[in-house]
Amino acid sequence: MASTLAIVVSLLLLMYLAYRGITVLLLAPLMAALAVLLSGEIGIYLPTYTDTFMKALGNYVIQFLPIFLLGALFGQLMADSGAAHTISRWIVDKLGDKHAIVTVVLACGILTYGGVSLFVVAFAIYPIAKDLFRTADIPKRLIPATIALGSFTFTMTALPGTPAIQNAIPIPYYGTNVFAAPGLGIIAAAIMLLGGLWWLRSRANQARLAGEGYGQHEDDNDDATSKDVDRGALAHMQLVLAVLPLVLVIGVNGLFTYVVFPRTDMSFVTDHFPHITPAKVIGLWSLIIALTVACATLIVSRLGHWTDLRGTVNKGVYGFMLPLFNTASEVGYGAVIAGLAGFVIIRDAVLNVTPGNPLISEAIAMNVLAGITGSSSGGLSIALQTLGPDYLRMALAAGIDPALMHRVAVMAAGGFDTLPHCGAIITLLAICKLNHRQSYLNIAAVTMGVPMVALISVIALGTFFGSF
Template sequence: MAGMLAIVVSLVLLMYLAYRGVTVLLLAPLMAALAVLLSGDAALLLPIYTGTFMPALANYAMAFLPIFLLGALFGQLIADSGAAHTLSGWIVRVVGQRHAVVVVVAACALLTYGGVSLFVVAFAVYPIAKDLFRAAQIPKRLIPASIALGSFTFTMTALPGTPAIINAIPIKYFGTNSFAAPGLGVIAAAIMLGGGLWWLQSRVAAARRAGEGYGKHEDDGATVPAGEAISTAEMPVWQALLPLLLVVGVNALFTYIVFPRMDLGFMREAFPNLNTATSTGLWSLIVALALACTVLVLMRLGHWADLKASVNKGVFGFMLPLFNTASEVGYGAVVASLAGFAIIKEAVLNVSPGNPLISEAIAMNILAGITGSSSGGLSIALEALGGDYLRMAQEAGISAELLHRVAVLAAGGMDTLPHCGAIITLLAICKLTHKQSYLNIAAVTMVFPLVALVTVIALGTAFGSF
């Protein structure tokens, strides 16, 4: 009982202090140490740190460093090349200013599905959203929810092949790829998008009936950080769109055609411990992101304000997200090594012994909610329970692809609680408060994703992965 209490106390403190703004880089090892001390294993504190925490952190960083690095670089290049602004403006012209909510959601979805960081998307789309909502007399308080729907939901967890890091994490544990359970993913995406748009449009209608317009707000000022190196020339739409299409298209090409047709036996001769089944999914994403970055740089040669500054900023920008998540994985590994975790693990795994999808969904949601991070919660859960879920799924005749999709969908459910860093950042960009906007954010990022999750579990249980 004391062991369980030690884990719960450390988790609650991790959540509370992260909400208060303390960096996870410091919190994760400290809370792991606290859990060890409260469990009565003080004498093992240093061995656990060097033998459990650090290896787990290092292994995670080693596996996902290229994805974080290339993803951050690609997002920075998309922003600084002017592609994000070009695509947003193009969608406005195609859809029309009257459909302001749809325009904002579509712009965010296109950019995030193409591999652009949600933070970059928020900075890029917010100025357009502000102008559109003001012109249409839609309350500004609905802008964060519109951006969140397009950035934090279906493009992050459901659409097949999305390069979001959360969709890459299960590959290492389940031997799947980023296109796992594509049919179920599309169904989940439709539920999130349809439900979210319905909610937002109903809020717009209610505001109009009440006579509420855009509202009076102080001048929002600059929305792009100082020192941003933006492209000096207008960018054709096809050039802005091509890199995004390459990320998804090349990823699919290598996932389904190139690697499956290659004889990879020669690799195992040089690397005996190499598991190609769990590696090719990551390799496909690496190739796609690297090629998209290269093409974007070459297309815009002569038009970059400062290419070196853009590259440096993108590369430097990957380190904090990577090591934040890796530190949380290290924390999870320490917790999983404690005696008290065996009781928690047994309780979670036995929630639905005949259907591990239900247990998996609950575990991912809880940990994502506690950490305020979909990738952090998913990483902790899979590090501790991934092997068990894969074994249980195999025994129940459930495919690893279905396991992958349910895990990602679940991690994208309760991750946007008020202490979530992405939510805090989004509200800061929009210069709004939780009181003004959080209810609508919660509706589109938690309610409908949970409906989609339940639907996928039901369909997957009845018909299998498709």
């Protein structure tokens, strides 16, 4: 009992101190040490740190470093090449001010589904959103929720093939790929998109009836707005070159996942690397190839036009390190917690919530851990590190397709991850120069409320009809 209480205390402190802005790189080993201390096992912490914490951290880095690195580089290339802005401007030209909310959501959705980092998207889209909302006289306080709907929901967790790191994390645990349960993913994405748009448009209509407009804000006269939004006609070739890398991320990924690797004799791999199970890694290999091709295409298509290609590449590469090691540190923390005696009680309680349907148990575990850590990737990684083999065993015993377990895990991790202490939410509000009191309720509605409806729908459909 004391060990279980120690785990709960360390988790709550991890959540609180992360909310206060202390880096997880320091918090994760310290909170792991606290859990060991309160469990009465402090004498073994140093070997636990070097052999358990660091080994789990290192294994995670080895598995996912290429995805984080290439994803960050691709996002930076899209931003600095002007491709992200070109796509956004094209959508603005087509839909205009009358559909400001839909325009911003679609712009964010297209960019994030194509592999652009949600932080890059937020910085790129905010000036455009500010101009559209001011012209349409929609309250500025709705901008963060609008960007969040397009960036943090259906393109991150539901749409099949999304290159978001959350969609890659379950691959080595379940032997799946980023296109897992595509039909259910599309249904979930539609629920998130349409439900979120309904909420935001209803809030905008309510504000209009109450006489509330865009409002007066400190950054209304920023030069970035008029500079960033260009309503002129876009050259067809310019748009094609901007969209091409996004298409390649999804298309090349699908080509290698479903055509190239399945038709390749993998015996040469197992001969040279007997510890590798190809079925469990081809999903990661496909994503690595797709992001590499997309990055190379961006660089080559813009040759002669880069103002500082070396600077862009360096910035993108350096930018992957903090997100990777933050998440890897949380995985190390989870490995230490999983080794404590008290974790057995927690694990059994979670696994036995619905012993006949591990989908529900998995959804609860992912939501809780993502909420505590304030990170969908962090919570997902901890949960799969500690419970992944159990869930796979339960799924196979119950005749549940691992692809369905994959999709439910990713969607659940994208539920309570956006509690107020979430770093992505804090950053988004800072970009928009707003605060929690002004905007958080609407953010919560579109990133937690509506996605929970989609998650429940997928679990119900998957339970009755299986994975599709």
